[in-house]
Amino acid sequence: MSNRFRATPLSIALLAALTANIAHAADVSWVDPAVAQVNQEVIDVRHTLHQNPELGNTEVKTAALVADHLKALGIDVRTQVGKTGVVGVLKGGLPGPVMALRADMDALPVKEMTGLPYASTATGVRLGKTVPVMHACGHDTHTAMLLGAAKVLAQHRDQVAGTVVFLFQPAEEGAADVDDFQTDTLIGAQAMIRDGALDSPKVEAIFGVHVMAGYPTGHLYYKAGTVLNSSDGFRITLKGRQTHGSAPWSGVDPIVASAAVVNGLQTLVSRRVDLSQGMGVISVGTINGGAASNIIPETVEMTGTIRSNSPAIRDTLLKKMPPLVQGISTAYETEANVLVVNHAPVTTNDPDLTRSMVKALELAAPGKVKELPASLSPSEDFSYYAQKVPGLFVFLGATPADQDMSKAPNNHSPYFTADDATLATGVKAHVQFVLNYPQRNTAR
Structure with missing residues (x-):
């Protein structure tokens, strides 16, 4: 059976209509x-x-x-x-x-x-x-x-x-x-x-x-394909035990713990994700705690953002971040509360x-x-x-x-x-x- 197109009055009419339609649409x-x-x-x-x-x-x-x-x-x-x-x-x-x-x-x-x-x-x-x-x-x-x-x-x-x-x-x-x-x-x-x-x-x-x-x-x-990063926010609260700055051993210092958390978060990108799939960034934007230079406060709160151009990397960061923070917090004898909010997935064309x-x-x-x-x-x-x-x-x-x-x-x-x-x-x-x-x- 031949695949060659055979013209008929109906097919000719349809082709003419289609051609006219395309020409009309193309007239800009x-x-x-x-x-x-x-x-x-x-x-x-x-x-x-x-x-x-x-x-x-x-x-x-x-x-x-x-x-x-x-x-x-x-x-x-x-x-x-x-x-x-x-x-x-x-x-x-x-x-x-x-x-x-x-x-x-x-x-x-x-x-x-x-x-x-x-x-x-x-x-x-x-x-x-x-x-x-x-x-x-x-x-x-x-x-x-x-x-x-x-x-x-x-x-x-x-x-x-x-x-x-x-x-x-x-x-x-x-x-x-x-x-x-x-x-x-x-x-x-x-x-x-x-x-x-x-x-x-x-x-x-x-x-x-x-x-x-x-x-x-x-x-x-x-x-x-991928054109813009994902965006997720986080808020971490570390609770210690307030004490005088001259006797830190009598309390639990959430400020020192917060420093360890900030550094630890960076290892999620450098050691826990497959960077051949794309990029990831974790940035801490605020750290708040304490009211006096000689008092170790009870709590420290930090907020930040997580960005990635890879859904897989994003998922890894979101999955591994809370247990990492909890582990560091436990090591410093503080209590951690981690809240992550999803703002936008990767924008893909x-x-x-x-x-x-x-x-x-x-x-x-x-x-x-x-x-x-x-x-x-x-x-x-x-x-x-x-x-x-x-x-x-x-x-x-x-x-x-x-x-x-x-x-x-x-x-x-x-x-x-x-x-x-x-x-x-x-x-x-x-x-x-x-x-x-x-x-x-x-x-x-």
């Missing part, structure tokens, strides 16, 4: 003019958000602004998703898959020092304490860019194949009303997922864009999805797309979405090209800035993901 000449038309509005929204930042789970005004913008575009809107999150659903004029675009809305408890004309002077309440608030990680740009993409796509919905779900997420940096070591409350991406953000309608793939200082404006960076979307990135930033040689050290709760459906998380340079990239203040710095000129590229990336994913899906 309208994207750049459409993005240019909304660019000033995107910048203005970004400045408004930057001047009025809100901490995680308190993004009430931000969420209202987002919802109003989406409703004005004729997009179906759900609010209070994941507490203060907003979900918008846009049905395109052509049949196709359900795709999600995600932006985070929350700011950080950081006092802004940039001197920008639209700098934040806002304060917020975190766990009952008033703190300064700043968009020190660029979430204002993420929200503004996704709103810009929503406008472009809504105005050209007849060109969109499938359905677009816009996820505006709270509390990516943590929640102002939830202690970092509270383990019984879901926040951020996990709370959005719990509330059905990926289920109504059922999302097939998800995309995210994150601005990065120290990378040139308008450049996009991607990597298949689906390899097939990543490769198929390089074209979309090139359309968004012609000649300015680069594959990262290695994963980056920060963490992101976008990873929870990417565990549920294939995901692609890319990075957008936010530092003007004429500046020294090595001197740009990093994300989370009180001096962090994101160049307004990069926003148009972020809007284009979101739009091109939506326009190119259905073609990739058809060609499979």
Whole structure:
């Protein structure tokens, strides 16, 4: 039997329809003019958000602004998703898959020092304490860019194949009303997922864009597979017996024990994990104990973070850390309490999805797309979405090209800035993901 294709009137008609559909979907000449038309509005929204930042789970005004913008575009809107999150659903004029675009809305408890004309002077309440608030990680740009993409796509919905779900997420940096070591409350991406953000309608793939200082404006960076580290926090309390510093033998010293614990934790990375699988880092960020120089305190508390770009290494560190601390504590005759909280797994870009979307990135930033040689050290709760459906998380340079990239203040710095000129590229990336994913899906 021959495998050669034999043309029939029906097959010819189907082929013609398919070809016309692909040609139609590939006609994206309208994207750049459409993005240019909304660019000033995107910048203005970004400045408004930057001047009025809100901490995680308190993004009430931000969420209202987002919802109003989406409703004005004729997009179906759900609010209070994941507490203060907003979900918008846009049905395109052509049949196709359900795709999600995600932006985070929350700011950080950081006092802004940039001197920008639209700098934040806002304060917020975190766990009952008033703190300064700043968009020190660029979430204002993420929200503004996704709103810009929503406008472009809504105005050209007849060109969109499938359905677009816009996820505006709270509390990516943590929640102002939830202690970092509270383990019984879901926040951020996990709370959005719990509330059905990926289920109504059922999302097939998800995309995210994150601005990065120290990378040139308008450049996009991607990597298949592992792209960001996992993040887990820990709190260790060591209880001894208070005594005078002149007679340590009459008590039990938790400060000396804490020093041994800090050193011991480093051996988990150097001696207990297979570093050929990736990397791991355990960092102690705070140590608190004592109130007088001549008194040995009863307790010492330390907190820190565990990061890895390997799920296997992460699992090893999380499994072996508590018994190691308990063993050291016992040797020093103190009592140890170890609490570990999981913040985010390793962020992994689906390899097939990543490769198929390089074209979309090139359309968004012609000649300015680069594959990262290695994963980056920060963490992101976008990873929870990417565990549920294939995901692609890319990075957008936010530092003007004429500046020294090595001197740009990093994300989370009180001096962090994101160049307004990069926003148009972020809007284009979101739009091109939506326009190119259905073609990739058809060609499979």
